Amino acid sequence: MAPGAFKMRDLTEACGVSDQAVRLYERLGLLEPVGRTAKGYRLYDASSVETVRFIKQAQRSGFILEEIKVLLRTDIRDEHACEAMKVLLDRKLRTLTERLVELQGMKDVLHSLRQACEGEPGPLCPAFLKLCVPHCAVSDPKGARPLRRR
Amino acid sequence: MAPGAFKMRDLTEACGVSDQAVRLYERLGLLEPVGRTAKGYRLYDASSVETVRFIKQAQRSGFILEEIKVLLRTDIRDEHACEAMKVLLDRKLRTLTERLVELQGMKDVLHSLRQACEGEPGPLCPAFLKLCVPHCAVSDPKGARPLRRR
């Protein structure tokens, strides 16, 4: 067992993920063990911990595993690959920004709704649908997908 | 067909959702048709449109359908039910706030990463993992779930 290398359990404890998740990342091509023991046990090192943490952080930020793979695999010497990453980053930055605006909007709505709840314990609350729906109507029909599917 | 009532197609077009989704919401208890024609066609009205729009907006804000059901069903005369809604709102407000902070953080990271990408097309980029991972390490191990599951 190479110096500084450790087995599955240490990795999962360092990162707060399950061993199954780690093996899933491997199957999907996001994380390769640095080696195997003679008996076939996966070996990891500090860089593996970094990688898994990066995966989790990127996930929390709305990247899916397939996209994170692109992020992780981009070879800096490959002009073409780099370009793909830039595209991905730009796309994500855009949706991230939209998402932030949207969440902030809903936070405001929930906040005032919560306030209303706190007031008179009666006729204020039922207005909650009315309180929210106008906001929905204003924001253009994002969820709108092309219908007419038959 | 009651005045002001309309059928599935009008509802889906007004809200930008599929008919299947609408029937799913019904199965899950979020949306009841206001009636049925003699032949069994579902009938909706303006309030149905409001409800579906509310569902979509709430979804975009991170509520899952099961939670939206609580929001929609809360009977204002029921002290107990109202309390449950307050709890739900508080919980959501908290996670929404956390989420906003997290996303803003990642937005900043992606932004500087994107900038770095744009600079020298060479030795700047490889630092990208290092650029991100410290940020991950700082934010406490949120994803940490209890392990030791066997």
Added chain:
DNA sequence: TTAAGGTCTATACTTGGGTATAAACTCAAG
């Protein structure tokens, strides 16, 4: 040396929120 616990592979199942398809029935226009 044996028992507990770690790891391996492989397969199946879960959840959330849908979509796809089939087969039957209905409605409206030509």
Added chain:
DNA sequence: CTTGAGTTTATACCCAAGTATAGACCTTAA
């Protein structure tokens, strides 16, 4: 009265990102 679009039910499938389980093998401490 036929044809095409709309609707109904029911069942199956999809994706993402895992979790659960089984059965085999390995490691370590008592």
